[in-house]
Amino acid sequence: SALHYCMSDAEPSIAYLQDNSAFINNEWHNLVLEKIFPVYNPSTEEDITQVSEKSQHDSTEEDITQVSEKSQHDDDKAVVDISERGRLLNILADLIERDRDILAAIEHLDNGKPFDEAYLLDLASVLKELRYTAGWADKLHGTLRFAITIPTFQDLRFLRYTRHEPVGVCGEIIPWNIPLLMYIWKIGPALAAGNTVVLKPEELTPLTALTVATLIKEAGFPPGVVNVVSGYGPTAGAACLSHKDNDKLAFTGSTLVGKVVMKAAAKSNLKKVTLELGGKSPMIVFIDADLDWAVENAHFGVFFNQGQCCIAQSRITVHESIYDEIVERDLEKAKKQVLGNPFESDTRYGPQILKIEFDSIPRLINSAKAEGAKVLCGGGRDDSCVGYYIQPTVFADVTDEMRIAKEEIFGPVITISRFKSVDEAIKRVDNTKYGLAAYVFTKDKAIRISAALKAGTVWVNCVHVASYQIPFGGNKNSGMGRELGEYGLE
Numbered sequence: 001s002a003l004h005y006c007m008s009d010a011e012p013s014i015a016y017l018q019d020n021s022a023f024i025n026n027e028w029h030n031l032v033l034e035k036i037f038p039v040y041n042p043s044t045e046e047d048i049t050q051v052s053e054k055s056q057h058d059s060t061e062e063d064i065t066q067v068s069e070k071s072q073h074d075d076d077k078a079v080v081d082i083s084e085r086g087r088l089l090n091i092l093a094d095l096i097e098r099d100r101d102i103l104a105a106i107e108h109l110d111n112g113k114p115f116d117e118a119y120l121l122d123l124a125s126v127l128k129e130l131r132y133t134a135g136w137a138d139k140l141h142g143t144l145r146f147a148i149t150i151p152t153f154q155d156l157r158f159l160r161y162t163r164h165e166p167v168g169v170c171g172e173i174i175p176w177n178i179p180l181l182m183y184i185w186k187i188g189p190a191l192a193a194g195n196t197v198v199l200k201p202e203e204l205t206p207l208t209a210l211t212v213a214t215l216i217k218e219a220g221f222p223p224g225v226v227n228v229v230s231g232y233g234p235t236a237g238a239a240c241l242s243h244k245d246n247d248k249l250a251f252t253g254s255t256l257v258g259k260v261v262m263k264a265a266a267k268s269n270l271k272k273v274t275l276e277l278g279g280k281s282p283m284i285v286f287i288d289a290d291l292d293w294a295v296e297n298a299h300f301g302v303f304f305n306q307g308q309c310c311i312a313q314s315r316i317t318v319h320e321s322i323y324d325e326i327v328e329r330d331l332e333k334a335k336k337q338v339l340g341n342p343f344e345s346d347t348r349y350g351p352q353i354l355k356i357e358f359d360s361i362p363r364l365i366n367s368a369k370a371e372g373a374k375v376l377c378g379g380g381r382d383d384s385c386v387g388y389y390i391q392p393t394v395f396a397d398v399t400d401e402m403r404i405a406k407e408e409i410f411g412p413v414i415t416i417s418r419f420k421s422v423d424e425a426i427k428r429v430d431n432t433k434y435g436l437a438a439y440v441f442t443k444d445k446a447i448r449i450s451a452a453l454k455a456g457t458v459w460v461n462c463v464h465v466a467s468y469q470i471p472f473g474g475n476k477n478s479g480m481g482r483e484l485g486e487y488g489l490e
């Protein structure tokens, strides 16, 4: 279907053609059962288009995973030639850059995030990540060792080497919060390492995944190397989890579904599993921190993407001697958040994407009020406009026993508690089932505190600087395995 979008009142609208069936073997296929589901715009609550839905036992004439598996064994293909892999990934990056404004606009329509944020942050990260992994494609060699010391064969010399081989077909399932970037995090390293992919985007946000599929074909990737099939988790997703020809599952989403993924992998063929799951990440502000900077980052970190970020620092704890000052400054700043049309350039704050979150965030907010936390601003839905908007909210006097201090909010809510000593702060923030990220604001305790915290990544005096060269992933219930950097290619 043709979609029109308008970048602002002053700009002309641009039309593009949205493919919405299943992308298999470089062609668009109707699925056998021909079911469809609607995709809506969370800023307006209106339907955008309808997308082909894969049911669990539904397929095209050819099985999607087998198509992907077959393309592994064709010697002429880019999967085998390591230079060609990198070349094609670079072409894909160039095509995404060419279509950057269209892709940012689709991401805005589909997900609700401000256009500028999608264009400047998400798309910039997408391009950097793709070009970075493209560079790795011809450098994934194993190691070479001359070994001589096996006691029983002392006179013999052995040559030992390791080869890095593709895993095979990678089933990849992604969430809705940063759809295009999550897609590239998954396909970039998989393709650089010579794998083929069957990707299922989140049912709420399938549009950029489908649009980039056309660019994959345009870039020249051979048929079957990347396949994209949309649908719901328990059906389309579940089919991917249990398929016997899938060799790997890379999943980003909730901890609850992460456990379903592990179980399905164990029950089918012991696929390898990488899980990037939920978090409840702490931010600790010490007395010696630069307070202006800490407040600035607290806001960016929590309100970025309306709090729909796995690494959002949803538990802020502050030394008691600076607590009042931080609370006051946080409040001042939260009141200045601009809500509005996410296509306008001064809007930094859009709607929640998900109707369910729009309902569940106020429930968690209300639980905090009932448990005695002090709401300083916001505290509910914003009824002044259409769309799933939640008011930017700041809570003070939060304690560790409250639900809001323990459960992932995935919404624009700052919670602030206080601590007395360094040891107490470390012990308290680590007392969680999650271990994705942690943030430390200090001038002189960075190394000591970072080493003590049980988190996949610790950021010091900054937030959300997820860099494509550095491995990313969680401990405990936040997941296993790493994405990005050299580790992400293993």
Ligand SMILES: NC(=O)c1ccc[n+]([C@@H]2O[C@H](COP(=O)([O-])OP(=O)(O)OC[C@H]3O[C@@H](n4cnc5c(N)ncnc54)[C@H](O)[C@@H]3O)[C@@H](O)[C@H]2O)c1
Residues within 6 Å of the ligand: 173, 174, 175, 176, 177, 200, 201, 202, 203, 231, 232, 233, 234, 235, 236, 237, 238, 241, 252, 253, 254, 255, 257, 258, 260, 276, 277, 278, 279, 309, 310, 311, 408, 410, 436, 474, 478, 479
């Ligand atoms: N650690 C990270 O890198 C990271 C990044 C973004 C989001 N997340 C986490 O993702 C969660 C938010 O996303 P969500 O609520 O959409 O997660 P979710 O687990 O409900 O859905 C994520 C994906 O899994 C699919 N899915 C759902 N049920 C399934 C099933 N039974 N079988 C197979 N697939 C299934 C969905 O269709 C979707 O594509 C949060 O917990 C957030 O912290 C983590």
